[in-house]
Amino acid sequence: MKNVNDIIWLDNVDSTNEEARRRFQICDNLSVLSALSQSSGRGQMGNVWLSETGSNLTFSIIMKLDNGLMNRIQAYDQFAICEIAALAVSDYLNSLDIPAMIKWPNDIYVNNKKICGILIENMIRGEWLSGSIIGIGLNVNQDRFDALLPNPTSMCLESSRKYDIHECLEDFMHIFTEYYHRYLNIKGGLNRLRTLYLAQMWHKDECHRYIADGKEFSGIIRGISDIGRMVVETEKGELKEFAFKEIEYII
Ligand code: BTN
Numbered sequence: 694m695k696n697v698n699d700i701i702w703l704d705n706v707d708s709t710n711e712e713a714r715r716r717f718q719i720c721d722n723l724s725v726l727s728a729l730s731q732s733s734g735r736g737q738m739g740n741v742w743l744s745e746t747g748s749n750l751t752f753s754i755i756m757k758l759d760n761g762l763m764n765r766i767q768a769y770d771q772f773a774i775c776e777i778a779a780l781a782v783s784d785y786l787n788s789l790d791i792p793a794m795i796k797w798p799n800d801i802y803v804n805n806k807k808i809c810g811i812l813i814e815n816m817i818r819g820e821w822l823s824g825s826i827i828g829i830g831l832n833v834n835q836d837r838f839d840a841l842l843p844n845p846t847s848m849c850l851e852s853s854r855k856y857d858i859h860e861c862l863e864d865f866m867h868i869f870t871e872y873y874h875r876y877l878n879i880k881g882g883l884n885r886l887r888t889l890y891l892a893q894m895w896h897k898d899e900c901h902r903y904i905a906d907g908k909e910f911s912g913i914i915r916g917i918s919d920i921g922r923m924v925v926e927t928e929k930g931e932l933k934e935f936a937f938k939e940i941e942y943i944i
Contacts, residue, residue: 699724700862707733710812710828713753717824720755723870727752727862734830736810738938748835749847750858754778754869756825759818766822766877771815772921773883775799776890777876778811778827781869783893788868791851794895797914797923798937801831802895805944806846808832831865833858844944891916902943905935909943 699721706712706728713726720726731751734742744751756774758766766773779799786793786803793809796802801809812828832847833856849855876882876889891897897914903925904910912925915932922934 700866701726702859703728705730705732707731708735708828709751709753710735710814710826713755713826713828714814717755717826722755722757723866723873724755725752725862725866726755735812735828736830737812742810742812742830743839743842744830744832745835747858749833750829750831750862750865752829752862754827754829754866756827756873757823758825759821759823766883768815768817768820768822769920770883771817771822771825772798772917773877773886774813774815774822774825774827775811775921776886777869777872778813778829780886780889780893781865781872782809782811782829782831784872785865785868786848788864789848789852791848793893795890795893796895796942797917798921803846803851806844808846808848808851831861833861887917896942903940904943905933905940 703726708731709726709728728751730746734744734751736742775798779795779801782801783793783795791803793801793803799811800807809829809831814826815822816824832845834849835847836849838845876886894914900911900913902909903912910927912927914923915926916924918924918934922936923940925933925935927933
């Protein structure tokens with residue numbers, strides 16, 4: 694089993710996801726590129742990811758999925774990558790008594806505030822997933838945020854203590870690597886991963902307000918479709934599936 698021995702720390706980089714893409718061929722499976730600061734940190738939907746220099750974790754994991762050693766993952770099952778990344782972060786935070794939940798598809802929330810964002814870029818060859826770059830921005834020691842950010846928090850704000858970011862990354866990677874071997878690299882693992890994800894999902898089986906198609910409505914998250922869409926029960930009792938960007942939580 695591969696252990697956590699390939700963490701590369703960089704002082705400054707444009708984006709660790711970009712750096713991981715540039716180094717993809719020369720890095721081993723499960724190598725990690727972590728930066729103290731990013732000049733063009735990227736978020737989902739073309740947003741920027743802002744992070745105070747040296748205070749937080751901003752890193753990318755290189756995953757090589759067609760190395761001949763593991764079960765191959767179909768492109769159809771690519772939501773599994775979201776699932777292991779989000780579950781590993783929420784488990785890591787819960788292990789520190791920081792009560793984290795997964796906001797579909799892969800934001801991590803604590804006490805109704807965002808503590809971590811994940812940007813996954815998959816590579817597909819034919820019907821298979823050939824690789825993935827998993828970019829994770831986890832707020833660790835930052836205690837003041839740009840007023841324009843909607844509802845940020847950090848490990849420090851939630852637990853009133855400071856952390857050593859190097860230690861945090863090593864501890865996180867132990868959990869991530871265990872998830873990888875236990876669920877991704879094993880037959881039948883994806884079904885078990887889905888069950889764990891559903892159990893950690895924020896607002897699952899609770900009535901909550903959402904916006905879709907410009908209209909606000911009350912709904913109840915009932916599950917995830919095969920390809921990772923969120924399944925919501927509307928007030929009329931209908932089950933509707935939403936792709937990422939088609940629905941927004943009202944927080
Ligand atoms: C989001 O919008 O919630 C996703 C944020 C992802 C940020 C991380 S920080 C490390 C990696 N490098 C990037 O440029 N983005 C991701």
